[in-house]
Amino acid sequence: MKADLAPRVPSIGLEHVTRTFGAGTAEAVRALRGIDLTLPPGTFVSVEGPSGCGKTTLLNLLGLLDTPSHGTVRWDGTPVGVRTDRERSRLRLERVGFIFQRFYLLPTLTTEENVELPMRALRVPRPERRRRAADLLAEVGLSERARAYPHQLSGGEEQRVAIARALANLPGLLLADEPTGELDSANARSVLDLLVRVRADRDASLVLVTHNPEVAARARRHLVLRDGSVVSDRTEA
Amino acid sequence: MTRRRASRELRHTRWQAVLAVVAMASAVTLPVVLVSVGGGVAAHEISSLEDTGYQLVVSAAGLHGIEHAHADAAKLLGLADVREAAPILSVPVDVFNASGNVSPVLAEGVVPSQFVPTLGPTESALFPLPLPLGDPNDTVRFANGTYAGPPTYDVLLSSTYARAYHVHVGASVVLSPTANVSSGLRYNVTGLFGTPLSLVQPHGAYAALLLLSNLQVLTGYAAGPGTAVPDGADTIEVVVAPSAAESPSALAAVARDVQAVFPSYSVTTLSSEAAQLQSADDVLTGFYLALSSVGMSIGLLFLALVLVRRVERERRSIAIRRAIGVPSGAVAAAILENGAVLAAGGGLGGVVAGYVVVRGLATWGTSTVQEAAQLAQFSPAFLAELVAAVVALSAFAGLVAVRAAWRVDLLEALR
Numbered sequence: 001m002k003a004d005l006a007p008r009v010p011s012i013g014l015e016h017v018t019r020t021f022g023a024g025t026a027e028a029v030r031a032l033r034g035i036d037l038t039l040p041p042g043t044f045v046s047v048e049g050p051s052g053c054g055k056t057t058l059l060n061l062l063g064l065l066d067t068p069s070h071g072t073v074r075w076d077g078t079p080v081g082v083r084t085d086r087e088r089s090r091l092r093l094e095r096v097g098f099i100f101q102r103f104y105l106l107p108t109l110t111t112e113e114n115v116e117l118p119m120r121a122l123r124v125p126r127p128e129r130r131r132r133a134a135d136l137l138a139e140v141g142l143s144e145r146a147r148a149y150p151h152q153l154s155g156g157e158e159q160r161v162a163i164a165r166a167l168a169n170l171p172g173l174l175l176a177d178e179p180t181g182e183l184d185s186a187n188a189r190s191v192l193d194l195l196v197r198v199r200a201d202r203d204a205s206l207v208l209v210t211h212n213p214e215v216a217a218r219a220r221r222h223l224v225l226r227d228g229s230v231v232s233d234r235t236e237a
Numbered sequence: 238m239t240r241r242r243a244s245r246e247l248r249h250t251r252w253q254a255v256l257a258v259v260a261m262a263s264a265v266t267l268p269v270v271l272v273s274v275g276g277g278v279a280a281h282e283i284s285s286l287e288d289t290g291y292q293l294v295v296s297a298a299g300l301h302g303i304e305h306a307h308a309d310a311a312k313l314l315g316l317a318d319v320r321e322a323a324p325i326l327s328v329p330v331d332v333f334n335a336s337g338n339v340s341p342v343l344a345e346g347v348v349p350s351q352f353v354p355t356l357g358p359t360e361s362a363l364f365p366l367p368l369p370l371g372d373p374n375d376t377v378r379f380a381n382g383t384y385a386g387p388p389t390y391d392v393l394l395s396s397t398y399a400r401a402y403h404v405h406v407g408a409s410v411v412l413s414p415t416a417n418v419s420s421g422l423r424y425n426v427t428g429l430f431g432t433p434l435s436l437v438q439p440h441g442a443y444a445a446l447l448l449l450s451n452l453q454v455l456t457g458y459a460a461g462p463g464t465a466v467p468d469g470a471d472t473i474e475v476v477v478a479p480s481a482a483e484s485p486s487a488l489a490a491v492a493r494d495v496q497a498v499f500p501s502y503s504v505t506t507l508s509s510e511a512a513q514l515q516s517a518d519d520v521l522t523g524f525y526l527a528l529s530s531v532g533m534s535i536g537l538l539f540l541a542l543v544l545v546r547r548v549e550r551e552r553r554s555i556a557i558r559r560a561i562g563v564p565s566g567a568v569a570a571a572i573l574e575n576g577a578v579l580a581a582g583g584g585l586g587g588v589v590a591g592y593v594v595v596r597g598l599a600t601w602g603t604s605t606v607q608e609a610a611q612l613a614q615f616s617p618a619f620l621a622e623l624v625a626a627v628v629a630l631s632a633f634a635g636l637v638a639v640r641a642a643w644r645v646d647l648l649e650a651l652r
């Protein structure tokens with residue numbers, strides 16, 4: 001399985017990346033300032049820093065949700081800036097799994113439909129989709145809640161569904177933005193354990209944005225941002 | 238988003254969908270009713286025309302436009318392929334019955350022996366045959382332009398009139414060319430005849446049938462026996478040989494022959510009248526559809542508003558889909574599909590509602606509306622095209638919503 005996944009895990013590089021919101025206006029905000037960063041395949045990195053330091057912006061750039069104002073983001077050595085919006089969508093669909101702080105499940109879909117959503121977009125055949133969704137829900141311990149709607153789930157359950165959805169298309173890059181931010185400590189620990197386990201099982205890269213030092217401690221590499229710049233980049237032995 | 242709010246939004250979304258379907262259904266109901274009833278009435282009139290029996294009509298303007306009706310009919314019978322010819326004089330008169338009621342009635346003067354053979358199977362079944370008018374050939378009292386009299390004073394009345402005024406066979410009525418009863422003559426009701434189903438009831442179906450010469454005398458203000466009367470008619474109905482009747486070109490050739498004999502009269506074929514009626518029906522159908530397009534536009538506008546509102550409510554859902562990597566085209570397709578499903582639901586609902594409305598009018602409508610509704614024809618092809626058109630047009634409403642979806646700022650919506 002790991003051999004199959006290996007080519008799907010991207011090597012990512014950021015060169016002098018700057019991101020300015022509202023450029024040219026009085027309210028212009030420089031969220032990132034000249035970031036240089038390399039994320040080899042299989043990296044497990046935490047991104048820490050105070051609110052507004054650019055953590056989510058960095059995550060959005062890594063996951064191709066956003067493009068830099070200046071500088072270059074490379075995936076497997078290729079600048080993603082030259083790719084069309086459609087191509088970037090395709091890369092996200094096939095190779096990136098997003099996990100948001102507020103879960104962001106679609107309220108009109110059931111648990112299993114939410115998990116199937118990325119597979120539907122990738123035109124995975126229905127039986128395969130069903131089977132894979134059932135496996136993922138079993139993996140996150142929610143087989144019994146397959147027909148439930150998001151508003152019928154607890155916060156911890158919603159985040160587990162979100163993780164299952166993020167894993168649906170066997171992505172090589174998992175991007176988690178404060179995944180335990182809305183959970184109590186027991187649920188937070190459980191969700192974090194799950195994230196760490198699924199990453200290890202798949203040998204995927206995981207970028208974990210968090211305020212919480214305990215959560216960050218689970219990563220092997222630790223980035224600290226302040227005012228849009230990387231002030232610390234430490235890898236544990 | 239709280240759980241209660243999420244649940245409420247789900248219900249709200251469903252209500253919006255129901256409202257959109259109802260709006261589209263209302264828009265579709267109108268053309269279903271108008272075109273089905275209008276088309277049915279036209280088809281019925283055309284069918285009646287084709288079932289009339291005679292195939293050519295010679296007519297002239299004015300009360301006695303055809304000045305020598307008896308002689309002209311005889312001339313026509315001399316032409317090849319002409320089998321029957323019946324002069325007819327149609328004059329509105331007032332009928333005064335024994336109860337003192339007066340009603341306008343369309344009186345038709347005919348020569349019974351010539352009139353009956355020109356009738357089609359449907360019409361001939363409406364009359365008592367032979368016509369009980371006392372003079373089958375209308376020759377006793379009319380000869381060489383001089384009225385020999387006295388009149389037979391026999392008249393047939395339409396059963397519609399007889400029912401409305403409780404007039405029976407054996408009663409007597411006064412027919413008068415003016416509103417003054419003293420200008421009229423008293424006639425004996427010797428029979429009743431039915432009228433084909435028509436949309437001009439009740440007054441248009443009040444009719445009387447009497448001898449041509451008697452009606453000529455009546456319209457000549459009852460000059461009396463021994464006086465000259467105009468041998469006038471306004472129409473001569475002509476039956477042609479079956480071989481000519483079945484071929485439009487042969488019928489046209491006969492019409493040309495007739496026209497050559499009577500260059501100053503108008504000669505028309507029923508097939509051309511049917512074509513004109515069909516053409517008028519086509520124009521009316523176009524008008525109905527144009528009228529319906531107003532309602533349809535409002536329905537589509539409502540659908541567009543519902544879809545745009547949905548996009549606004551689901552900005553975050555759209556952003557989530559796009560963040561996951563669902564292509565913009567797929568998001569657009571989902572919106573268009575959503576619009577098409579709502580439009581199809583509305584279209585089918587409108588067809589059903591239109592059918593129910595027409596059936597309701599056919600059962601409980603006022604007399605003329607009821608008759609028209611009873612003639613309604615529901616063409617599956619038209620109804621399918623209507624629903625298909627609504628679904629196709631829903632794409633415009635969907636595109637408005639798609640544009641709104643594409644303008645959703647992904648990062649802002651996910652914040």
